[in-house]
Amino acid sequence: MECHFCKKKIDGRSDKIFCDVYCKSSYHYKKSKESIPNFYKKVDSHLKLNRRLLKNYNKAGKSTIRTAELVEMGFNPNFFTHYWKNKKGDVYLFVYEFGFLRITENGKEKYVLIKWQKFMENKVSTSSN
Structure with missing residues (x-):
């Protein structure tokens, strides 16, 4: 043997x-x-990458970045963990504690990046709803 x-x-x-x-x-x-990476590993790696990028570009708790810049780094907005809707009806998608909202400002696509806040807790929805 x-x-x-x-x-x-x-x-x-x-x-x-x-x-x-x-x-x-x-x-x-x-x-x-x-x-070959299975579905779980693929989703998990996208979530980890998205979270790392959102954390890196949102040091102050709220910031704005060009959509193209994040996408160039590998960000994929289709991978998120939950969402939150504010009083104006804007739906922020979250990757764990870091959220993003796609907006158009001066004809340019951008993401508004935010960090999860305590007041949002009662209004959370999971992506499976």
Whole structure:
């Protein structure tokens, strides 16, 4: 018998397929990296990227950025966790605690970026509603 990862001879039980914990872990890590990303991983990575970008461009709690600039960095507005509607009827989409609203200002598409506030709690809606 030989190890599935390093191909060294294995001593011990007849059903043993790895020589040690390192080879077992390395084998499964390599296998997961080679496999096609599943739907969950794709969504999770988009959410993480969107959150990182919104956090990076919204240091003050509220800011505005050109839509094209965020999209160039990989931002995808179709991936969000929930939304909040203000009294004016504007619907902010949120990626965890960072929200965005698409607006047109002086003929240019922009996002207004905000951070989640305590007063918004009673008016939250999930994206599955």
